[in-house]
Ligand SMILES: Cc1cc2nc3c(=O)[nH]c(=O)nc-3n(C[C@H](O)[C@H](O)[C@H](O)COP(=O)(O)OP(=O)(O)OC[C@H]3O[C@@H](n4cnc5c(N)ncnc54)[C@H](O)[C@@H]3O)c2cc1C
């Protein structure tokens with residue numbers, strides 16, 4: 216039934232030319248890889264259908280294919296293109312919107328079996344397969360006293376996070392995760408396997424650092440800079456949202472005036488509503504590379520410690536895998552994610568954004584009635600040092616420079632259960648972002664950059680990198696996918 220609906224939607228979009236005889240690609244793949252192709256109503260198919268957002272889980276590809284090697288990926292790409300079949304690629308499956316890494320009309324390549332984590336003999340590089348989630352990576356590196364710049368939540372995938380940027384506890388010192396990739400092994404749309412690095416295929420290397428995968432190729436290995444890393448410190452505080460003014464004032468001052476002087480410090484700030492208790496919560500997350508002596512608090516985070524009535528006050532001193540488990544991640548609900556960016560000047564801007572969020576969420580909660588509805592508004596600081604690090608090693612494709620900082624990435628993540636509310640949620644999220652952007656333009660604190668990893672598919676992420684970067688990405692796509700095969704067959708993410 217769903218497959219039928221999917222092809223109807225395709226026909227309506229005028230894209231019928233890419234639907235070949237249904238199922239012929241999957242049966243060809245099953246001949247090539249008898250144990251690696253999963254059809255509907257099998258256990259293997261159910262296993263691959265495991266996504267963070269219900270909007271992706273409910274998509275039904277003709278089959279999932281799980282390559283075991285780079286060569287397998289190459290054969291799969293050639294087969295799919297040869298059969299004129301749409302496809303997508305799944306790493307950790309944490310995209311919120313339908314079609315981000317699953318499909319109703321084609322084949323999903325699930326990278327889960329490309330799960331190597333190999334440390335080089337000199338301990339300076341970790342080669343990581345896109346089938347890993349960050350928890351797997353840290354579990355392999357922690358016992359060796361090493362870490363890489365990666366995600367802060369255990370279940371998030373390596374592939375998507377690294378290709379869109381990647382914000383980490385270590386970013387104050389080392390920049391975004393994509394800035395720490397020394398080489399990519401990539402399967403191009405022709406099936407050819409290439410290395411992209413500062414000395415080989417430089418334009419592809421640059422494009423993959425922030426430009427996403429779906430315009431350029433399938434990454435089968437990321438070589439990341441590894442560094443010595445012992446336990447570090449973090450604190451999670453859940454406080455009543457009535458403290459919003461005090462906390463937002465402290466937070467604005469900290470990000471604007473202090474964080475760049477203390478690159479070991481890392482933080483984000485969340486406003487949310489807990490439907491079970493009915494409580495409005497403000498949640499600052501703090502981490503620091505230096506563990507303070509005698510159970511103390513790093514000086515930069517001390518001003519928050521006298522705030523009253525914390526629901527949660529948890530200190531964590533662990534290696535990366537322990538920290539990545541501490542931040543919760545509840546899969547299964549319907550999810551959406553929208554973003555914009557704001558320069559950090561006056562706290563009033565952020566107070567107004569918090570109020571706009573509260574109003575938008577209240578409307579959604581009302582519409583949801585007794586069904587589940589909440590949302591998470593995140594303020595993610597981007598400090599001078601994070602942006603400076605992005606200029607090193609040949610630079611990334613994000614179009615950011617230290618003069619843009621410090622700015623705050625604003626991310627809005629509504630979470631709900633009733634599919635009939637999808638349209639309303641999208642509309643409300645879009646309106647929320649427009650209101651924030653109207654406000655920030657008026658107050659001259661608008662920052663054009665949109666963070667791919669927090670963006671909706673309805674937002675023009677790649678153009679937000681600026682014309683020069685957009686054009687360079689276009690050139691790279693032309694060079695590495697000259698027949699526009701990825702544009703034609705790999706649907707559903709941020710396309711050029
Ligand atoms: C609970 C949670 C916590 C998060 N925490 C952080 C965080 O700490 N820092 C941060 O920066 N972001 C964070 N994010 C955002 C996260 O970076 C994005 O959601 C990211 O896209 C997830 O990657 P994934 O591999 O799980 O997603 P997927 O949906 O599997 O992939 C995302 C996109 O990348 C493509 N892709 C995946 N693998 C490859 C590959 N090997 N080659 C080519 N293309 C590929 C997919 O096709 C898709 O287009 C978080 C998200 C969630 C839901």
Ligand SMILES: *[C@@H]1O[C@H](CO)[C@@H](O)[C@H](O)[C@H]1NC(C)=O
Pocket residue numbers: 456457458459460495569570573
């Ligand atoms: C901020 O706190 C005040 C009370 O101190 C409250 O009236 C207001 O609704 C709060 N705003 C948000 C966004 O939580």
Ligand SMILES: *[C@@H]1O[C@H](CO)[C@@H](O)[C@H](O)[C@H]1NC(C)=O
Pocket residue numbers: 452519520521522523525528
């Ligand atoms: C959290 O706990 C620490 C250690 O007990 C304490 O010093 C600090 O004041 C507490 N902070 C808040 C905001 O409650």
